[in-house]
Amino acid sequence: MEKKTNYSYIGIAFIILVFGILFIPKIVDRISNGDIIRTESRSDSASERKTKAEPLAFIENNGIKRQVPNFSFTNQNGKIITNKDYLGKVYVIEFFFTTCPTICPRMNANLVQIQNAFKEFENFGVASFTINPKHDTPDVLKAYAERYGIINPNWHFLTGEKEAIYKLANEGFYIYAAENEDVLGGFEHSGNFALIDQKGYIRSRKDEYGNPIIYYKGVVSEREKVGDDGEKEEISLLKEDIKKLLNE
Structure with missing residues (x-):
């Protein structure tokens, strides 16, 4: 009886040995190739498919998709830049002025951070329109x-005729800009950015209500995450959506 038990142990040990010889090298090879956690890979793929399946919305007026209006201004290098120079590129629009003592430095610091996050992409850009062209x-x-x-x-910093810039801001993008001697800096404007796709359409994500x-x-x-007035940051959302448009 004792000998039979010993034979059983020997048989089990032999099976374990054969398993190790046959399968452990394959497991090691899968680990080396990053293919060991199948469940995580499936989860990541599902998440990626979900992201791709939810394209950004087009902004519409009376059922017509809004595009960037035609514009032509001079950039910081003295070169004429038009909306056509941005075709084929994903880009962010802002209105600012260089002597702004309030929100402009913060806006442009955020845009620099975005610039650095997408420095590998030749088809990403920014259009910064000054509201103080004088x-x-x-x-x-x-x-x-x-x-x-x-x-x-x-990234073009653009200047030109004041009337044309203000029309572009207030009528083209509905991004408020105005001259006001009663406010600090003499001008007031929105701190919002607009996101433009490679075909010149204004795009955005949807809120919780669709x-x-x-x-x-x-x-x-x-x-910062949250501003002094409780306003939540949206730079992370903008970065996510830039990436989505670059992959369209």
Whole structure:
């Protein structure tokens, strides 16, 4: 009886040995190739499919998808830039002025952070329109761009006729901009960004009720999370949606 038990142990040990010889090298090889956790891979793939299956909304007026209006302005290098120069690129729109003492420095710091996050993409850009073109000449804009560390060749700081810029802001994008000598800095404007796809359409994600948010709040940083007035940051959302449009 004792010998039979010993034979059983020997048989079990032999099976374990054969299993180790045959299968352990394969398991090690799967680990080396990053293919060991199948459930996580399936979960990641499902998440990625869900993201791709939910494209950003188009902004519409009376059923017509809104595109960037035609514009033509001079950039910080003295070159004429039009809306056609941005075709084929995903880009962010802002309205600002270089002497702004309030929200503009925060907005542009956030845009620099976005610039750095997408520095590998040749088809990402920014269009910054000054609402104080009398002061913000190409030379002034160039110095401003250098001060902020602008390295993206598709980030243009644009100046031109004041009436054309204000019409573009208030009627083209519905992003408020106005001259007001009673406010700090002499001008007031929205702190929102607009996101444009590669075909020139204004795009955004939808809110919890299924409505387009239209704009992205540009003042509160991703690091701050929440502003002094309780406003939540949307820079992280903007980054996610830029990536989505770049992959369209």
